[in-house]
Amino acid sequence: MANKFPFIKSINFVLQIIWYLQLLFLFALIVVSVLIITDSPIVDRYKLKGFRVQFQRINLDKSIAGSTIYLSNGEGRLHNTKTGDKFILYRIFSVFVDAFLYTLIVLWLKKVFKCLESGDFFIRKNGVYIKRIAYAVIGITLLPDLIDYFINLQVANVLKIDNLIFKARLNFDFRSLFLALLLFVIAKVFIKGAEIKEENDLTI
Amino acid sequence: MPIITNLDVMLAKRKMSLTELSERIGITMANLSILKKGKAKAIRFSTLDAICKVLECQPGDILSFVKEEDIK
Numbered sequence: 001m002a003n004k005f006p007f008i009k010s011i012n013f014v015l016q017i018i019w020y021l022q023l024l025f026l027f028a029l030i031v032v033s034v035l036i037i038t039d040s041p042i043v044d045r046y047k048l049k050g051f052r053v054q055f056q057r058i059n060l061d062k063s064i065a066g067s068t069i070y071l072s073n074g075e076g077r078l079h080n081t082k083t084g085d086k087f088i089l090y091r092i093f094s095v096f097v098d099a100f101l102y103t104l105i106v107l108w109l110k111k112v113f114k115c116l117e118s119g120d121f122f123i124r125k126n127g128v129y130i131k132r133i134a135y136a137v138i139g140i141t142l143l144p145d146l147i148d149y150f151i152n153l154q155v156a157n158v159l160k161i162d163n164l165i166f167k168a169r170l171n172f173d174f175r176s177l178f179l180a181l182l183l184f185v186i187a188k189v190f191i192k193g194a195e196i197k198e199e200n201d202l203t204i
Numbered sequence: 205m206p207i208i209t210n211l212d213v214m215l216a217k218r219k220m221s222l223t224e225l226s227e228r229i230g231i232t233m234a235n236l237s238i239l240k241k242g243k244a245k246a247i248r249f250s251t252l253d254a255i256c257k258v259l260e261c262q263p264g265d266i267l268s269f270v271k272e273e274d275i276k
Contacts (some may be wrong), residue, residue, distance in 0.1 A: 199245050
């Protein structure tokens with residue numbers, strides 16, 4: 001049966017590799033996070049103190065021929081040696097949420113493709129896994145951006161810098177949300193398909 | 205489900221085994237077993253027709269309606 005689906009088999013193989021890489025990444029992330037939190041000399045925390053911020057306006061000191069010059073609506077990394085450690089911890093948390101959700105997505109995708117490889121297309125389990133993937137995609141779209149938004153909000157409140165106006169804005173990727181909606185539909189199709197198949201199997 | 209199958213009763217009356225019925229109507233033992241145990245969700249007219257022909261009975265002899273309270 002498995003030889004009938006060489007494409008699915010090859011995707012399953014690639015997913016297996018991605019799964020191990022993801023686990024490796026998670027392990028590395030945990031190690032680095034522990035080193036950062038324990039203030040280990042191996043990791044240079046000073047380098048980490050730069051964090052991504054969004055600015056609304058940066059007024060430049062110099063003016064040309066009496067006109068005011070400023071930068072607006074941009075994004076960059078702000079480096080401040082006196083920045084509190086909590087921003088670093090927030091960023092680590094954000095990366096953890098991202099990595100955890102990606103790991104779950106890869107795990108569930110692996111399970112779906114394992115079922116597909118064995119020829120079990122319309123089984124309830126597949127629909128349930130796809131629905132979980134849809135929730136995880138929503139999580140990946142919303143959670144890290146929400147965390148970033150609150151960090152930027154705090155930065156805007158805590159750091160008062162002359163000539164610089166910070167801004168905090170939610171930057172959701174709506175394409176991912178539409179993808180999640182599509183996944184919900186596919187999950188429903190799989191669950192309904194499993195019900196019809198079961199009914200068909202039990203019709204004598 | 206309130207519809208129950210009396211296939212085992214009819215088989216006993218006709219002194220016929222499930223294997224023999226299976227061979228004569230051309231339905232697998234697995235499927236007939238599902239029907240006998242009452243796990244089937246539906247039965248085709250063609251199946252019912254074949255069973256009635258072989259067992260020389262009416263559909264009502266094989267299927268009967270029992271109220272859910274009576275089952276409990």
